[in-house]
Amino acid sequence: MHMASKHFAPILAVILALVCSFLLPAASPAADAYPTQAVKVIVAFTPGGTTDMLTRMVSTRLSEKLGQTFVVENKPGAGGNIGTEFVVRAAPDGYTLMVNSVGPIAVNPTLYQNLPHNPITDLEPVVQLADVPNVLVVPPAANTPDLKTLIAKGKTKQGGLSYGSTGIGTSSHLSSFMFAQTEKVAAVHIPYKGADALNDLLAGRVDFMFATIPSVMAHINSGKLVPIAVSSAKRSRSLPNIPTMIENGYPGFEAGSWFGFFAPRGTPRSIIDKLNGAVNEILKDPEIDKQMVFAGADPVGGSPEQFKQFIASEHKKWAVVVKDSGATAK
Amino acid sequence: MEMFQNILFGFSVALSIQNLLYCFLGCLLGTLIGVLPGIGPLATIAMLTPITFSLPPVGALIMLAGIYYGAQYGGSTTAILVNLPGETSAVVTCIDGYQMARQGRAGPALGIAAIGSFFAGTLCTLIIALFGPSIAELALEFGPAEYFSLMLMGLVTAAMLAQGDMSKSLAMVIVGLLLGMVGTDVNSGWRRFSFDIAELGDGIGFVVLAVGVFALGEIVANLGSAEKRTIFTSKVGALFPSKDDLRRSSGPILRGTLLGAFFGVLPGTGPSVASFSSYMVEKKVAKDPSRFGHGAIEGVAGPESANNADAQCKFIPMLTLGIPASGTMALMLGALMIHGIAPGPTVMTQKPDLFWGLIASMWVGNLMLVLLNLPLIGLWVSLLKVPYRMLFPAIIVFSSIGIFSINNSPFELYLAALFGLVGFVWMKFGCPPAPMLLGFVLGPMMEENLRRALLLSRGDPMVFVTQPISLGFLIATVLIAVTMLLPALRKRRGAITD
Numbered sequence: 001m002h003m004a005s006k007h008f009a010p011i012l013a014v015i016l017a018l019v020c021s022f023l024l025p026a027a028s029p030a031a032d033a034y035p036t037q038a039v040k041v042i043v044a045f046t047p048g049g050t051t052d053m054l055t056r057m058v059s060t061r062l063s064e065k066l067g068q069t070f071v072v073e074n075k076p077g078a079g080g081n082i083g084t085e086f087v088v089r090a091a092p093d094g095y096t097l098m099v100n101s102v103g104p105i106a107v108n109p110t111l112y113q114n115l116p117h118n119p120i121t122d123l124e125p126v127v128q129l130a131d132v133p134n135v136l137v138v139p140p141a142a143n144t145p146d147l148k149t150l151i152a153k154g155k156t157k158q159g160g161l162s163y164g165s166t167g168i169g170t171s172s173h174l175s176s177f178m179f180a181q182t183e184k185v186a187a188v189h190i191p192y193k194g195a196d197a198l199n200d201l202l203a204g205r206v207d208f209m210f211a212t213i214p215s216v217m218a219h220i221n222s223g224k225l226v227p228i229a230v231s232s233a234k235r236s237r238s239l240p241n242i243p244t245m246i247e248n249g250y251p252g253f254e255a256g257s258w259f260g261f262f263a264p265r266g267t268p269r270s271i272i273d274k275l276n277g278a279v280n281e282i283l284k285d286p287e288i289d290k291q292m293v294f295a296g297a298d299p300v301g302g303s304p305e306q307f308k309q310f311i312a313s314e315h316k317k318w319a320v321v322v323k324d325s326g327a328t329a330k
Numbered sequence: 331m332e333m334f335q336n337i338l339f340g341f342s343v344a345l346s347i348q349n350l351l352y353c354f355l356g357c358l359l360g361t362l363i364g365v366l367p368g369i370g371p372l373a374t375i376a377m378l379t380p381i382t383f384s385l386p387p388v389g390a391l392i393m394l395a396g397i398y399y400g401a402q403y404g405g406s407t408t409a410i411l412v413n414l415p416g417e418t419s420a421v422v423t424c425i426d427g428y429q430m431a432r433q434g435r436a437g438p439a440l441g442i443a444a445i446g447s448f449f450a451g452t453l454c455t456l457i458i459a460l461f462g463p464s465i466a467e468l469a470l471e472f473g474p475a476e477y478f479s480l481m482l483m484g485l486v487t488a489a490m491l492a493q494g495d496m497s498k499s500l501a502m503v504i505v506g507l508l509l510g511m512v513g514t515d516v517n518s519g520w521r522r523f524s525f526d527i528a529e530l531g532d533g534i535g536f537v538v539l540a541v542g543v544f545a546l547g548e549i550v551a552n553l554g555s556a557e558k559r560t561i562f563t564s565k566v567g568a569l570f571p572s573k574d575d576l577r578r579s580s581g582p583i584l585r586g587t588l589l590g591a592f593f594g595v596l597p598g599t600g601p602s603v604a605s606f607s608s609y610m611v612e613k614k615v616a617k618d619p620s621r622f623g624h625g626a627i628e629g630v631a632g633p634e635s636a637n638n639a640d641a642q643c644k645f646i647p648m649l650t651l652g653i654p655a656s657g658t659m660a661l662m663l664g665a666l667m668i669h670g671i672a673p674g675p676t677v678m679t680q681k682p683d684l685f686w687g688l689i690a691s692m693w694v695g696n697l698m699l700v701l702l703n704l705p706l707i708g709l710w711v712s713l714l715k716v717p718y719r720m721l722f723p724a725i726i727v728f729s730s731i732g733i734f735s736i737n738n739s740p741f742e743l744y745l746a747a748l749f750g751l752v753g754f755v756w757m758k759f760g761c762p763p764a765p766m767l768l769g770f771v772l773g774p775m776m777e778e779n780l781r782r783a784l785l786l787s788r789g790d791p792m793v794f795v796t797q798p799i800s801l802g803f804l805i806a807t808v809l810i811a812v813t814m815l816l817p818a819l820r821k822r823r824g825a826i827t828d
Contacts, residue, residue, distance in 0.1 A: 047376030048661035053668075060380045074373075075738050078514075078531035082739075085528070111519070159788040168519035190785050191516050193778070194660075198653050199597060203470040205786055214667055218652040218674035291383060294670050329519040 034094055034271050035068040042098040044083025046076045049194075050212065050295070054129055054259050055099040057291060061282045062275075079169070079329065080104035081115065088122040092266035097275070099129065101259045102171055106314040110322040111169040112329045120315055125307040126261035127276045129283070130297035133232035133256035134175050134210040135239060137225040141204050145226050147248055150208060151183050157207075160186030164197035164209040169327045174318070175210035175231050175255040177325045182250060201225065212257060213238050214296030231255045238296050255321075258300070258314075260307055276304055337459055340686030344694050349392050352385075353691050356393035357698045360400020365408055365416050367541050367732035371401040372658045379665050387669035388684050392691040394662050395645070399451070399692065402641045403699045406443040406634055407710055410436055412725050414545035419637035421540050422605040425764050426622060426629030428548075433625050436711050437569035442579050442627055444703040445571070446635035450587040451696030454642040457591055459689050463678065466650040468595055474783035475793050477598050479803035481776040484603065486807050486814075487610050488768045499765045502756075506769025509534055516778055517785075529741040536602075537736060539770060541729050542746040543763045547753025549722050554754075569707055571627070579631035582612045586635035593636075594643025597655035600775065601640065606768050608636035623762070642692060649673050649685060 041059050045051045052074065059070040075083035084104045090096035105119045136147075144150040154161045163180070165173035168191050180187035190197075190206055198215065200206050202224055213236055219225040220239070229245045230236045233254050245253035261279060263272060282288055283299040292299050343349060363369050375394050382390035405417030410427035423443065430439040457465075472480075488503050512523045513533025524530035571579070586608040593604035612632040613622045622629050644655040652674040654660035666673055671681055678685045713721075733746050756763060787793035795801050 046657060047372050048657045048664065052376060053379065053664050056376070056380045057383075057668075072377075073738055074376075076532070077737060077739070078528045082528050082531075162786055167516070188785060188788070190782060192782075193516060196598065199469065200473055200786075202651065202653070203473060205473050214664070217667070218672035218677075221672055222674045222676045224675065291668050294668050295664070296667075327519060329514070329521070 034274060035066055037095060038069045038071055039066075039094070040096050041070050041072050042083050042087050042096065043072055043074050044076060044080035044098065044100060044104055045074065047074050050132055050214070050257065050297070051099060051101050051259055053295060054292075054297060057288065057295075058099075058129060058279065058282055061285070061288065062278060065278050065282065066274075079108055079112070081108060081112065084108075084119055084123075085117050087262065087264055088117040088119075090264050092124075092264040092268075094263065094267055094271035094275075096264065097126070098123075098262050099259055100262050102257050102314065102318075103169070105262075105311060107169055107171075107174075107318045107322060108329075109315065110319040111327060120311065122265050123262040124265055124267050124272060125304050125311055126263055126272050127279045127304065128258060128260040128300040128302055128307045128310060129279070130292055130299050131232060131256055131258050132212055132214070132295075132297045133230045133236045134171060135213050135216065135220075135230045135236070135242065136175075136179070136208060136210050136228040136245070137201070137216050137220065138208045138228060139201060139204040140223065140226050142207060144207070145228070147228060150228065151185055153207070154180070154183070154185030154187060160188055161207040162188050162190050162205070164190050164192055164201050164206040166194050166197060166211075167191050169322065169329060171231075171255050171257050172210045172212070173327070174321045174325060176208070178253065178255060178321055179210075179245075179250075181324065182253075210255070212296060214294075217296060232298075236296070237293050237298055254317075258310075259297075260300075272304055333460060336682070336686050337690065339682065340459075340688075340690030341694075343388060343683050343687030344392070344690035348386075349389050349687065349691060350694070352389040352393040353396050353695045354698055356396020357400040357403075357695050357702065360397040360402075361404040361699065361702060363397070364401035364404020367408070367414055367416050367537055367545075367729055369732050369735045370417060370537075370658075371398045372656075372661065373735065374401075375658060375661045375665075379661060379668075382665055383668055387666065387671055388687050390665060390669070391662065391684065391688055392695075394665060395688060395692065396695045398658055398662070399638065399641050399695065400699055402638050403444065403447055403703055405637075406447075406630075407440065407703075407706075410439045410443065410630070411710060411713060412545065412721070413548040414725060414729060415537075415540045417601070418536050418540070419601045419605050419633075419640070421544070421602055421767055422609045422633040422637075422764070423630055424544050425609070426624075426626050429623065429625035430627065430630065431714065435568070435625065435627075436714060437707055438571040438575050438627065439630050440707045440710060441569070441571045441704065442575060442631045443634040444700050444707075445576075446579065446583045446586065446631045447638040448696050448700040449583050450590060450635040450639040451642060451699075452693060453587050454591055454594070454639045455689055455693040455696070458643065458646055458692075459686075462646050462689075463650045463675070465595055466646050469597055469647045469651060469653065471799060472596050472598060473797070474779040474786060475797045475800040476803070477596075478776055478779040478783055479794060479800040479807070480599075481772045481779065483803050483807040483810065484607065485769070485772050485776065486811050487607075487614075488765050488772075495760065498759075498761045502761050502763065502766040503769040506766035506771075507773040509539065509766070510770045510773030511777075513774075517781055527741070529737075529739055529745075533774070534745065534770075535733075535736060535742055536767075536771070538733055538742045538746045539749055540767060541733060542749025543753035543756070543766070545725060545729055546746060546750025547757055547763075549725060550750060550754040551757050552718065552722070569711060570704075575627050578627055581615075582608070582628040582632035583635045585611060585615075586632035587639045590636035590639025590641075591643045594640040594655075595646050597644070597647045597653045597659075598775075598779075599640075599655075600771055601637070601656065602767075602771055604640035605633035605637040606771070608632040645688070645692075649677055649688075650675060 062070045087098040163176040227242045280301045283301045405420035406423045408414040408416045409420040409423040413428040415421045427439045590604040593599045612628045647653040648659045
């Protein structure tokens with residue numbers, strides 16, 4: 001086993017470092033000294049998703065800026081609730097943070113019954129990172145290149161339309177539900193696990209889908225999918241020629257994903273301000289800006305208060321939609 | 331002719347000093363993480379992705395791809411040596427590879443795994459270069475109905491995995507199907523059989539189950555019997571496959587590669603379906619199927635080639651359709667996107683250096699892997715000389731690190747320990763774990779696709795027979811079932827007339 005352990009040494013070192021950072025008592029949280037040790041950034045989803053990618057992008061910069069390593073740790077499961085619960089219970093010393101998204105923060109409190117925490121009160125918002133709008137796409141062979149034809153098809157097609165989504169209670173599902181409900185179009189929800197929906201969408205088995213812009217950007221460019229409208233308040237920088245749902249006559253139709261930094265409740269204000277300032281500066285970096293646009297994300301930034309207000313309005317909005325849709329997770 | 335020029339152009343990209351280095355780095359890292367269970371290409375690539383933002387895109391993708399297929403090479407090593415599947419796809423290799431190791435034939439098993447993987451890698455590089463874009467469209471022909479019928483065929487052939495008592499194997503398939511039910515139902519969002527344990531909300535992890543049942547269960551069994559513990563140290567035979575081994579393996583390697591390439595093109599099939607299929611095919615065509623499960627080299631050669639071919643051909647839907655077949659593929663897709671490259675039908679014309687450079691680098695990487703792995707065989711085999719009382723704690727430690735690293739969840743460690751115990755009990759009752767894992771893999775995919783197909787057809791089951799591809803699989807399923815049942819029926823009729 002000697003030879004083998006030599007190979008594993010670097011991996012082991014990383015793991016030991018992680019374990020140590022977990023066991024060591026946190027230093028007293030003085031803001032000017034902060035951070036004096038490695039900071040854990042929890043992601044409540046698997047590696048490779050949008051949350052994970054944005055977190056790693058920004059964490060690398062935070063490490064450079066604040067002089068301590070920001071270690072990204074994935075704690076996926078139960079729609080992001082496991083990772084969120086972990087951070088809610090973590091010491092509020094600024095050494096356990098998380099990047100979380102619309103799902104666990106604004107949707108899950110209504111979607112899940114018996115959630116053991118309240119993400120609105122148990123977490124301190126630090127700063128909003130980015131908006132990732134959804135885009136309504138249809139396969140070109142369906143011959144429904146705009147909302148009018150799509151709605152008309154929905155009224156005449158036997159059995160109604162089918163729409164794909166990245167799972168029950170996701171912004172992808174609820175956006176389509178909102179659209180179908182507003183237009184009183186019969187539409188059947190076909191839930192997929194994550195990105196699997198793309199295959200059936202490209203092949204024309206489902207009629208439409210609200211998908212995150214990066215997941216379908218390539219297909220829009222090559223003409224394999226037709227973009228109809230984006231679900232953000234303003235047009236997306238990645239698709240400047242595509243109108244918003246609001247422009248199309250759906251007032252208040254704002255249903256995308258967003259991502260932001262959070263800390264456990266009780267984390268000193270001075271630490272939150274320091275992190276907020278650092279992230280705001282990073283978001284202004286043209287290199288980060290470019291990477292985010294390629295990833296289909298629009299950088300946001302702002303103060304913790306602005307983020308807090310935004311979260312409150314999101315929570316209210318999704319509570320209504322989730323209840324209307326009848327979606328629950330037990 | 332144009333194809334020839336394209337491939338040459340690809341090699342001119344892949345063979346630059348810089349890209350060779352990225353390729354080597356990726357393959358080396360891939361082999362290392364492949365050896366460890368749990369720590370897989372997904373976590374590694376996620377960690378490295380931010381670093382690649384500052385690299386040239388071609389080099390970055392060559393390195394990430396190297397990690398991905400390198401891990402498939404490494405995954406078989408611990409499967410063969412100590413019954414510990416290093417990657418999901420290596421589970422099938424445990425069945426006969428580990429038995430070979432127990433018979434002192436770890437060297438030939440490791441050797442044939444490397445050779446088979448190299449052959450598969452070479453052929454798949456060619457397949458991607460020659461047919462990549464045209465066969466990519468096949469992926470779109472496969473909808474929920476087609477996937478369901480394909481999986482049904484797989485489940486019926488699962489009886490082929492049986493060793494000894496058929497009823498025990500079938501019971502194990504059902505246990506696997508039941509275990510696969512645990513977790514959140516995709517259609518309703520409700521959790522099933524999770525007993526209010528949040529960690530069970532996403533189901534039981536494949537690695538948790540496989541490592542528990544295979545590696546930990548085996549350790550308990552070994553510790554239970556005194557004489558078996560010395561079996562490794564007594565004989566360490568030849569390091570490389572003999573001429574006879576190579577002759578026996580050539581068919582399985584070729585068939586495994588073709589099967590793997592087929593499954594690779596279909597993004598909706600998981601990582602171990604290709605290797606399971608290859609194993610069942612080899613057992614079916616073998617003159618003496620009873621050797622399987624007792625150290626048949628064909629049972630290593632076929633599945634190992636299949637899983638490497640599958641891993642490599644998964645690049646076809648990713649690069650040409652922009653459809654990621656797995657989390658790892660989604661990650662590479664994301665990495666490309668950050669570089670401003672959108673994979674899809676136009677990638678070949680817009681980014682020829684990336685497309686052809688990557689394909690050529692895959693062949694270079696496969697060559698590196700075989701050169702890297704063949705000399706390592708001696709070292710790995712000598713590992714078996716370590717006394718078992720020192721070896722088994724190390725296996726447990728590395729298994730635990732690997733399992734914990736998947737979701738950073740202590741619960742999954744307890745679960746693996748539980749499955750270790752269960753695996754031991756199954757072993758004592760002579761219940762083979764492989765059919766259980768096949769049921770576990772196929773069950774959730776079958777259910778999901780069945781319900782999705784019925785949702786899309788608004789409840790009309792005729793969709794399975796009106797779709798030609800689906801109908802084809804269903805007919806094949808019936809034929810397979812009949813050919814498997816006929817001998818048994820004939821025997822019974824014979825018994826009656828006697």
